[in-house]
Amino acid sequence: MARANGFIAQDTLVLGSVSGNKVAFPRILVGCAHETFGRFPSDSSGIIGLGQGSISLISQISSSVRGKFSYCFRQFPSNVNSILHFGENAVVSGDGAVSTTLVTNKDPKKKGNTVVDSAGTTFSMLPKDFYDKVESEVAANIELERSHDPFNYNLGLCCKSESYEMFPAPMITLHFNGHKADVILSPNNCFFRMSQSVVCFAFHSIPSGRVLIGNTQQVNVLVGYDLHNREIR
Template identity: 40%
Template sequence: MVASFSSCSPLPALVIVFSIYLYTFALVEAGDNGGFSVDIIHRDSFLSPSYDPSVTHFERLQNAFRRSISRVNNFKQSVISQFEVSTQVFPNGGSYLMKISFGTPPVETLAIVDTGSDLIWIQCKPCEQCYKQKDPLFDPNNSSTYLNLSCKSKQCDLLGSGGDCSAKSNACEYSYAYGDTSFTNGLLATETFTLGSTSGRSVPLPNKIFGCGHKNLGIFTERENGIVGLGGGPLSLISQLKSSIGGKFSYCLVPLENENATSKLNFGSEAVVSGDDVVSTPLVSKDPLTFYYLTLEGISIGNKRLAYKNSSTVGADEGNIFLDSGSTLTTLPIDLYDNLESEVKKLIDGESVRDPIGLLSLCYKADTDVNVSITAHFSGGADLKLKQLNTFVKMSEELVCFAFIPQDGVSVFGNIAQMDFLVGHDLEKRKVYFKPADCSKQ
């Protein structure tokens, strides 16, 4: 999810996500070395509490693509001792879910996991304006570990222009808006988070910063009680756990059609990606800190390599694209996209057809052989050979479409392009690793 703080000058937007939102519907699994793992499922997975059998697989895909495009448009405007965590991930129309508990005693809730935003927040009592959710609202008065933060606190300063001061209580108020017009307003606080354990051992994370949302609206389902931000900004879960996990996390996204499969989101030593078939590329530091920027040098289609060029520089700009698990589609500059589409058409034996809902630019009848060789070339020699499932998506029983779209101003490497790769982040070494994998078996 892309979001922005809405006070003074807004922080860069953090659109909908890992579209893919990472929803961690997860139980935590204790590891032999004292670590733990959490299961993550797709928002539309058969295993999701929000699964709606009346909505078809293709309708879910179309909704995910619309969210992805909305998200990208927003990007364009804004542009403990060491432990391990593993979270299971399930595919579902481009979004993912997570089970996490807040407070003492712990109150379990489902939240969207989002690598494209930072703030962790859930809906709270008293609610001035909230979207409908099935679970009871979190009541901070029932928790012995809940603490509102002062507007003069260092934690409140982390909100930047998104922070304000309550005239009544001197408490830190936050205001956070997303690219799809969703928003949350409330009080910044500290609380104990708890991740459950399949071994019967729960993992408490005390004194973590989150937003207690008293005014929240958006395109959320009744089972989505908030968002867990996994971005690079100071308020995200990744940043708050950074020293404990050594700055390492990885994920493996199952293909869209595997709606009842899971894989894991890993933290710490369990997140190390290794092997002969691993490629790595530098993470580029730039604003906003939320996003995980890489440098895409070009794309090969068949035997032809297309360079990522900028008219004002020689070669590709550093950090010209970022990874987003919450965006389904990959976006490229218009010139590069047009050249890529032209080469794709040359290699596919079939006549392109129009997408009847007007979301994607290049489509074919479903029986067309669209298995073309496409490789993304990232800096540092990281050549990522994409499979058909990374480049074309079945929009209906009659239609397959290219999962890339043109968009000037921002480039996003979406979750379809990342599926069936183990994607590791090492924030200390400032590198991202890719390893081909069968994510349904992780």
């Protein structure tokens, strides 16, 4: 787990727009860290909060962007930048778009058992009983020599593979509540290259709790949030 110590400051946030003009958001609360703990990439500039907390970035600018944002993560490493949109250009639509209800902790009448993490978690987390079944099924469909997690990230299924493009892994489908709300994950969404010769199943086992979908499973998938209408697609 990563954490940071620092100060809260207030500043004007300036973002680019599709029109080419700059858009300023005054009096935005930001955190300025002077001490960090955990895994923070040395070349990163910071972390954007897109959760439902009162001082997350999306909560602070929600009225200006009508509660809408979307993102598309690129494969790592890549020379192509990932995409983050706010407002009307964040709407996800067209063929292949599916949607499900976005449940908040403030709504006790709705049931939700999955958390979709927009940036902070690399690998997905599954309760142990469920994870064991998934790992067993995936391992049974992979004809590669087993290996070990070279960085001790506690990933249970690792294999030796020199060729990432031709990696013969099964497809996995995430089923969400909604009309045909299925998301098909490619092998690149399910396995993470840990080294030149080792790839690992990009899912963690946790003792219990909710399923958490990490950002590896969202690579090359356009994900949009509509906080006002409680929808994710």
